[in-house]
Amino acid sequence: MHQAQREMAAYLRDPEGLAPPAGIEERRLQIYRDLVYRNIEGFISSAFPILRSLYDEKAWEARVRAFIQTHHCKTPLFLRISEEYLTFLQAMPAGELRPFEAELAHYEWLELAVDVARGQVPPLWTSDPEENLSDVVASLATTARLGSYVYPVHRIGSSFQPESAGDPAYLLVYRDRDNRVQFMELSPGSARLIQEVRDGGDNSVAELLHRLAIEWGMSSDQLQGFGWTQLKEFNEAGIIALSIPTV
Known part of the structure; x- marks a missing residue:
């Protein structure tokens, strides 16, 4: 048989x-x-x-x-x-x-991966805006994925099929607060911030931004205000979870 x-x-x-x-x-x-x-x-x-x-x-x-x-x-x-x-x-x-096909396929696959991903969109951050950033932890939502590509895969179609690589494209695919799949093109700096959140483990927001400030040749004070604002915007969109772990 x-x-x-x-x-x-x-x-x-x-x-x-x-x-x-x-x-x-x-x-x-x-x-x-x-x-x-x-x-x-x-x-x-x-x-x-x-x-x-x-x-x-x-x-x-x-x-x-x-x-x-x-x-x-x-x-x-x-x-x-x-x-x-x-x-x-x-x-x-x-x-x-064709040179861009594998990257295009990965970008399209991310939409399905996000659509069926387990977990919920993270809650809105509502704590005091003057919260000590050493107490706050940021993590990438289970309903969000970051893709990095050497081809502009978000623009490829029957009328545009690039033959050579160009500037990197950083594309975020995520579920919004209505559980709809959305797409966002990021600047290199914003993509690096998302990467650090994704890969940074349980480090606090203050530590995360301090590492990026050193990497970019900036002072922590210079980066902290802008970085914290962007993290809150990502949280509002449903991309990043912000929390204060309990001891």
């Missing part, structure tokens, strides 16, 4: 390269072939609509079938198929994709 299932699965992954299992009529095989392809193609197309728009029907089908034939998914969850397809693209040899 298990051997027959493995043979059927192998055939459905590569129906043009393998002989069909014995004893199954062609009509049923066609139904199974269509179901496998349509289901997987549907998930990929819905997760990567801009990427899909850059292919004609024949080229897109060839790409999806190559994914089905050669990529061994590590999860049976349909919602993870888009992540598996992203992994498939990122592993492809240079020259088999």
Whole structure:
């Protein structure tokens, strides 16, 4: 029984390269072939609509079938198929994709990742505006993701397909307070602030801003006012959680 299932699965992954299992009529095989392809193609197309728009029907089908034939998914969850397809693209040899495709796919995947991310948008910060920043901790919301790209992936479409990399693009994808997915382009400085919040662990806001001030050749006093204002703006948008840990 298990051997027959493995043979059927192998055939459905590569129906043009393998002989069909014995004893199954062609009509049923066609139904199974269509179901496998349509289901997987549907998930990929819905997760990567801009990427899909850059292919004609024949080229897109060839790409999806190559994914089905050669990529061994590590999860049976349909919602993870888009992540598996992203992994498939990122592993492809240079020259088999347009130079921006893997980054574009990652940017589009972030939208789905944020949409299904567990957790809630962090609460609004309502404490005294003169709060001691050594007592306040900032953390990136579980409903927010930061992407850094060498191509302007947020502008790519059928009429704009860059052939070479340019200035880095920093793009934040997050759920707002109405639980809608939103996109924000960041300056390099704002992106670095988000990175420090994301990677800084349990350090206080004062420590976080002090590290950035040293990195940027500024005094802590110079950066503290601006940095704290921006952190509160990110909190208002639902991107960053601000809290005072209890002892």
